[in-house]
Amino acid sequence: MARRDAMPRPDAEATDRPMIEMIDVHKWFGEFHVLRGISLSVGRGERIVVCGPSGSGKSTLIRCINRLEEHQRGRIVVDGIELSDDLKHVEAVRREVGMVFQQFNLFPHLTVLQNLTLAPIWVRRMPRAEAEAAAMTYLERVRIPEQAHKYPGQLSGGQQQRVAIARSLCMSPKVMLFDEPTSALDPEMIKEVLDVMVSLAVEGMTMVCVTHEMGFARTVADRMVFMDMGEIVEEAPPVEFFARPRSERAQLFLSQILEH
Amino acid sequence: MRPLAAESGTHRPALPRVLVQARLWLWSNLFGSVGNTVLTLAAVAALAAIVPPVFTWTLSNAVWGAQPAAACAGIDGACWAFLHEKHRLILFGRYPFDEQWRPLAATALLIALLAASAIPQLWRRWLSAAWISGLLAGGALMWGGVFGLAAVPTKLWGGLPLTLMLSVVGIALAFPFALVLALGRRSTLPMFRAAAVAYIELIRGVPLISLLFMASFMLPLFLPGGVTVNELLRAQVAIALFTAAYLAEVIRGGLQGVPRGQYEAAQALGLGYWRAMAFVVLPQALRLVIPAMVNTFIGTFKDTSLVAIVSLTDLLLATRQAIADPLWRPYFLEGYVVIALIYFGFCFSMSRYSVFLERKLRTR
Ligand SMILES: Nc1ncnc2c1ncn2[C@@H]1O[C@H](COP(=O)(O)OP(=O)(O)OP(=O)(O)O)[C@@H](O)[C@H]1O
Ligand SMILES: [Mg+2]
Numbered sequence: 001m002a003r004r005d006a007m008p009r010p011d012a013e014a015t016d017r018p019m020i021e022m023i024d025v026h027k028w029f030g031e032f033h034v035l036r037g038i039s040l041s042v043g044r045g046e047r048i049v050v051c052g053p054s055g056s057g058k059s060t061l062i063r064c065i066n067r068l069e070e071h072q073r074g075r076i077v078v079d080g081i082e083l084s085d086d087l088k089h090v091e092a093v094r095r096e097v098g099m100v101f102q103q104f105n106l107f108p109h110l111t112v113l114q115n116l117t118l119a120p121i122w123v124r125r126m127p128r129a130e131a132e133a134a135a136m137t138y139l140e141r142v143r144i145p146e147q148a149h150k151y152p153g154q155l156s157g158g159q160q161q162r163v164a165i166a167r168s169l170c171m172s173p174k175v176m177l178f179d180e181p182t183s184a185l186d187p188e189m190i191k192e193v194l195d196v197m198v199s200l201a202v203e204g205m206t207m208v209c210v211t212h213e214m215g216f217a218r219t220v221a222d223r224m225v226f227m228d229m230g231e232i233v234e235e236a237p238p239v240e241f242f243a244r245p246r247s248e249r250a251q252l253f254l255s256q257i258l259e260h
Numbered sequence: 261m262r263p264l265a266a267e268s269g270t271h272r273p274a275l276p277r278v279l280v281q282a283r284l285w286l287w288s289n290l291f292g293s294v295g296n297t298v299l300t301l302a303a304v305a306a307l308a309a310i311v312p313p314v315f316t317w318t319l320s321n322a323v324w325g326a327q328p329a330a331a332c333a334g335i336d337g338a339c340w341a342f343l344h345e346k347h348r349l350i351l352f353g354r355y356p357f358d359e360q361w362r363p364l365a366a367t368a369l370l371i372a373l374l375a376a377s378a379i380p381q382l383w384r385r386w387l388s389a390a391w392i393s394g395l396l397a398g399g400a401l402m403w404g405g406v407f408g409l410a411a412v413p414t415k416l417w418g419g420l421p422l423t424l425m426l427s428v429v430g431i432a433l434a435f436p437f438a439l440v441l442a443l444g445r446r447s448t449l450p451m452f453r454a455a456a457v458a459y460i461e462l463i464r465g466v467p468l469i470s471l472l473f474m475a476s477f478m479l480p481l482f483l484p485g486g487v488t489v490n491e492l493l494r495a496q497v498a499i500a501l502f503t504a505a506y507l508a509e510v511i512r513g514g515l516q517g518v519p520r521g522q523y524e525a526a527q528a529l530g531l532g533y534w535r536a537m538a539f540v541v542l543p544q545a546l547r548l549v550i551p552a553m554v555n556t557f558i559g560t561f562k563d564t565s566l567v568a569i570v571s572l573t574d575l576l577l578a579t580r581q582a583i584a585d586p587l588w589r590p591y592f593l594e595g596y597v598v599i600a601l602i603y604f605g606f607c608f609s610m611s612r613y614s615v616f617l618e619r620k621l622r623t624r
């Protein structure tokens with residue numbers, strides 16, 4: 001695993017405070033207890049892959065990090081800002097945290113370039129020309145600058161997801177959240193998206209990815225987080241997690257997904 | 261040899277392609293089956309029954325030009341002389357006769373602005389500047405009292421300019437209000453939601469006529485003595501409030517059609533509620549409901565004719581006043597036909613424009 005060793009390692013001692021800190025977080029949907037005491041700390045430049053069976057609360061967990069869902073108990077602190085009912089804090093966190101969705105969620109009425117420049121112009125108050133220039137460099141990084149003036153509906157799924165990644169990067173986030181970014185893609189397009197994500201990891205982006213792409217997890221993750229029934233059941237480096245899962249639930253889960 | 265004939269494998273000399281296609285079309289669409297043949301023959305018979313008498317009435321037997329009413333007596337055709345005599349009354353109501361170039365100019369200005377706004381290439385910032393100056397100029401023309409124009413009180417305004425003004429201003433005032441109501445109805449704050457629901461249900465629950473009556477006759481009872489609100493303004497506000505309730509429901513339907521992920525993606529980018537609505541959700545929601553919105557606008561345009569009951573001389577009431585002239589009373593049909601055509605012209609343009617806009621804005 002030469003590539004893995006080439007990646008910049010987060011220096012745990014040197015980072016004074018973690019990028020994301022979740023302390024005993026609970027969340028209910030009505031009566032349903034989705035998150036049951038989640039504690040998770042993500043260091044600067046660290047790459048976390050979250051996996052677990054369907055309905056275990058993976059999406060809910062990462063959606064709590066940028067408050068697309070509200071938690072009811074416990075604390076979530078992102079880059080020193082605590083998420084609370086205070087909208088100012090929420091907006092400050094959202095400016096620093098990028099998110100990529102399973103369904104891309106590009107804005108269909110705007111061109112690719114407009115999708116990329118909307119937030120920099122209106123949230124970061126960047127002059128239009130500057131925002132467009134930045135957008136073009138990010139489109140080059142995800143290798144589709146020639147699509148800048150098309151509408152999302154004219155692109156393939158893989159291209160749309162790369163645009164979605166570029167759109168988040170345009171806000172220069174400190175953290176990127178990915179919620180099953182490749183699950184809605186045809187198999188032949190998965191690689192082009194994973195390649196972009198790997199290159200982000202190589203550059204030292206702090207990442208939290210929910211994904212079932214175990215090859216990607218092996219290459220990129222510093223830590224695997226295995227969830228079941230709203231709890232973090234196991235946390236381990238990928239080598240350890242894949243070779244010797246400690247819990248029975250993780251063993252069962254791995255045997256199910258690695259069969260395919 | 262032409263490809264068509266070659267493909268069909270026949271050796272007859274080939275007909276020109278257009279004719280072949282026309283014959284095929286006629287055959288399959290008009291006489292393709294027994295049912296189609298019967299319908300085709302019935303349609304031909306109906307046209308034969310309707311077209312000649314309409315043609316005779318409107319054109320060949322009609323009386324044209326500046327003729328006295330007596331010239332129309334006993335004829336079996338349209339008396340267009342009636343319109344020659346009364347068109348100024350119908351178009352401008354009781355606006356002072358010698359000043360009627362002013363409502364004419366104001367109407368032309370309004371129609372020009374509407375037409376310019378319909379062209380997507382002109383959707384630039386200066387268009388709103390054009391609207392503001394256009395409305396100011398139109399108002400100055402109608403009211404007078406400036407630039408040496410004689411003042412004309414609003415109770416003398418009438419006809420087409422009045423109808424257009426009530427519709428355009430009504431819709432323009434209703435639109436932002438409807439947006440607020442639609443967003444309020446979907447708000448997570450119970451108070452906003454309750455207020456929006458109460459307003460919409462209350463206004464939709466009563467006919468426009470009763471709103472107009474209330475605005476005209478009940479409002480003064482509640483206002484302190486001496487305070488009067490202009491009648492035209494009262495009717496204008498009633499129309500806007502009424503339209504807003506319907507429009508709000510249409511827009512709410514559009515909001516429901518925008519996937520939740522769109523709002524979430526905007527939130528995740530840090531856009532916040534208002535910017536997410538303004539740049540992401542509403543543009544998509546409004547696009548979805550263009551046909552339904554235009555339907556509401558057409559309804560408002562025609563509903564303005566109800567202001568007659570509070571004595572505002574809109575296009576319809578002006579026509580009825582023209583017909584009220586005992587000399588010309590027999591020729592009411594001519595008057596109604598013409599204003600029906602005017603109403604139709606505006607409504608049909610709106611309808612075609614909505615089709616155009618929908619195509620234009622359809623995301624690929
Ligand atoms: N808005 C909601 N209201 C009520 N229940 C919800 C809501 N969102 C999610 N849930 C429930 O919460 C549980 C966890 O959902 P979540 O989407 O976090 O699971 P997940 O681990 O991401 O699953 P998957 O792998 O299928 O995406 C599920 O049982 C789901 O039905
Ligand atoms: Mg999920």
